Amino acid sequence: MLIFAGDLKVMSASSHHKDEISNLGEFGLIRHLTKDLVIKNSSTCQGVGDDAAVLDYGGKKVVITTDLLTEGIHFNLVYTPLKHLGYKAAVVNFSDIYAMNAQPRQLLVSMAISRKFTVSMIDDLYSGIRLACEQYGVDLIGGDTTSSYTGLTLSCTAIGEASDIELIYRSGASKTDLICVSGDLGGAYIGLQLLERESKLFEQERDFQPVLDGYDYVLERQLKPQARRDIIGLFTEQGIRPTSMIDISDGLSSELMHLCTNSNTGCKIFSDKIPIHPETRRVAGEFEIDPLIAALNGGEDYELLFTFPVQQFDRIGKLGEINIIGHMVEPDEGMKMITPHGDVITLAAQGWNSLI
Amino acid sequence: MLIFAGDLKVMSASSHHKDEISNLGEFGLIRHLTKDLVIKNSSTCQGVGDDAAVLDYGGKKVVITTDLLTEGIHFNLVYTPLKHLGYKAAVVNFSDIYAMNAQPRQLLVSMAISRKFTVSMIDDLYSGIRLACEQYGVDLIGGDTTSSYTGLTLSCTAIGEASDIELIYRSGASKTDLICVSGDLGGAYIGLQLLERESKLFEQERDFQPVLDGYDYVLERQLKPQARRDIIGLFTEQGIRPTSMIDISDGLSSELMHLCTNSNTGCKIFSDKIPIHPETRRVAGEFEIDPLIAALNGGEDYELLFTFPVQQFDRIGKLGEINIIGHMVEPDEGMKMITPHGDVITLAAQGWNSLI
Numbered sequence: 001m002l003i004f005a006g007d008l009k010v011m012s013a014s015s016h017h018k019d020e021i022s023n024l025g026e027f028g029l030i031r032h033l034t035k036d037l038v039i040k041n042s043s044t045c046q047g048v049g050d051d052a053a054v055l056d057y058g059g060k061k062v063v064i065t066t067d068l069l070t071e072g073i074h075f076n077l078v079y080t081p082l083k084h085l086g087y088k089a090a091v092v093n094f095s096d097i098y099a100m101n102a103q104p105r106q107l108l109v110s111m112a113i114s115r116k117f118t119v120s121m122i123d124d125l126y127s128g129i130r131l132a133c134e135q136y137g138v139d140l141i142g143g144d145t146t147s148s149y150t151g152l153t154l155s156c157t158a159i160g161e162a163s164d165i166e167l168i169y170r171s172g173a174s175k176t177d178l179i180c181v182s183g184d185l186g187g188a189y190i191g192l193q194l195l196e197r198e199s200k201l202f203e204q205e206r207d208f209q210p211v212l213d214g215y216d217y218v219l220e221r222q223l224k225p226q227a228r229r230d231i232i233g234l235f236t237e238q239g240i241r242p243t244s245m246i247d248i249s250d251g252l253s254s255e256l257m258h259l260c261t262n263s264n265t266g267c268k269i270f271s272d273k274i275p276i277h278p279e280t281r282r283v284a285g286e287f288e289i290d291p292l293i294a295a296l297n298g299g300e301d302y303e304l305l306f307t308f309p310v311q312q313f314d315r316i317g318k319l320g321e322i323n324i325i326g327h328m329v330e331p332d333e334g335m336k337m338i339t340p341h342g343d344v345i346t347l348a349a350q351g352w353n354s355l356i
Numbered sequence: 357m358l359i360f361a362g363d364l365k366v367m368s369a370s371s372h373h374k375d376e377i378s379n380l381g382e383f384g385l386i387r388h389l390t391k392d393l394v395i396k397n398s399s400t401c402q403g404v405g406d407d408a409a410v411l412d413y414g415g416k417k418v419v420i421t422t423d424l425l426t427e428g429i430h431f432n433l434v435y436t437p438l439k440h441l442g443y444k445a446a447v448v449n450f451s452d453i454y455a456m457n458a459q460p461r462q463l464l465v466s467m468a469i470s471r472k473f474t475v476s477m478i479d480d481l482y483s484g485i486r487l488a489c490e491q492y493g494v495d496l497i498g499g500d501t502t503s504s505y506t507g508l509t510l511s512c513t514a515i516g517e518a519s520d521i522e523l524i525y526r527s528g529a530s531k532t533d534l535i536c537v538s539g540d541l542g543g544a545y546i547g548l549q550l551l552e553r554e555s556k557l558f559e560q561e562r563d564f565q566p567v568l569d570g571y572d573y574v575l576e577r578q579l580k581p582q583a584r585r586d587i588i589g590l591f592t593e594q595g596i597r598p599t600s601m602i603d604i605s606d607g608l609s610s611e612l613m614h615l616c617t618n619s620n621t622g623c624k625i626f627s628d629k630i631p632i633h634p635e636t637r638r639v640a641g642e643f644e645i646d647p648l649i650a651a652l653n654g655g656e657d658y659e660l661l662f663t664f665p666v667q668q669f670d671r672i673g674k675l676g677e678i679n680i681i682g683h684m685v686e687p688d689e690g691m692k693m694i695t696p697h698g699d700v701i702t703l704a705a706q707g708w709n710s711l712i
Contacts, residue, residue: 058416
């Protein structure tokens, strides 16, 4: 048989029925595509469905995660310096590795570049990637460099390691566990609003000089996020082991949904416990955005969201930069947020979805 | 410090000096970007510079390779059915793993898709990826699914395993080793010419029916390439260990250059020893293409190119599907091809380069 039976429909690639991908959304499409995957190799411990896949090659567990960024969808080069883009592209993958309580060790970077890019532009991009690798102790070990018709596409794959007992999955939370978050939320989304406003003003008037003083914190959250290696270090130092963990890339609501779905729990969080930086709050005010909405649905904060047994309440309270925002509940109670007035809001994961 | 000193040049992404990437080419750009990379982690055995990177996590060696494919540059959906595209995208990564004399075990697939794609189209793409994984015993373990403004971008990362003594690098050839190639060459390139001709005729006349009978072999070489797992199996069976190896993705000349550069040798090959399939030869004639040029510079054949000590000449002769095409020489003799008339041609690696 030459090729797949009935599959060489030359010149008919567009004859498909219009079943829109936006109806499924990103998570729906992933579930649809991966729902009956069967694992064949003993070296595969965990496939689709966590921050990273887990492999066992007879020594340490190998943790691997990948990310694809396209120009115009994930980044706008009008206000994202290429060095920052490279730095962020690397760091967000390290964040996925830390979210497994593992240490990133290697990075592969592939890029497709169109004719508008010069060698010094790619140097800038790479300098950011390399700086991130230096700061996080990661080796840049290869990738693929090729061309595209339009814009820049960046694909990063990070590899990390952990021992079996160190690994923390999304699925380990119990129905009474406390829910914690590191750092603060919503800043990256507010920083993005600021950059988009300045870029629109610039489009209207080319002489325009963007005013970015007094916005340092939210800009840094958007343009130079950090992966929370320090929090993972704290866990090791204090001998603490979260029961489940995920990094916040799509917004608190979306990540809570992943923990609840994978751990078969519901959750109850308290709106006044969600940590928000004063500058995030102030700039959100300028934009007439509710900072809570930015925290719940904004995404790109790369903080860690994790759960602990309620018996360890005291111990967690002593860790700086960690806030207890609520607790898990029975799955049939759903995902709820309680306001200081006692209102109960059902959380919907409206995290950023590039497919809609 | 907020961000990288002097790097937040908002609205100035296009102020760079026009230093053209095409002046460097793909290999030049990679060398430029990676020339002073330093390895920090003990788990990194081999970084940039072979078919795959090699990691050591205390058990088997972990081999990892990645590939980025963009619509319009690497594939044309007018004549490439999506199932074939998925199959090929996976298989070419497995081929890189086999070229290290390792076994592929896991695959990560990321894709960025524009609005023209429907769920059933992505299903077709995935069915090809999954078929390849089944046939080669590989687990599909994850990836990233996101959107793009234009067309389809596909990023595949394959992970494999081998013991330390099994691994074969590009750098192991000696100056008298024999040079061998599996299967035959040039077919994939000729198949591509055929598909491009038929697609142009179709553009001129929409009622046009492509005539593809009698072209089975070259079409299969282009649309459904195989990774040479069988050759790796033969090595194990016969207790043979090549001294260096690479897979032929960019054309024989280009891959020979990689072996010679990495092993610090020159080479002498004989044009009448280069294996070319009768159908490749016949269809090349129709297109008035020299089949030898297709073999040397066409690429996408995914055969294995490897070297053996000359003392094993007898043993290699007994392996079916393997042709000895020449031998390594001192590096100062360069890369030469000898014709049956005794003409000496200097080989230049003119393999396919998407960056020119």
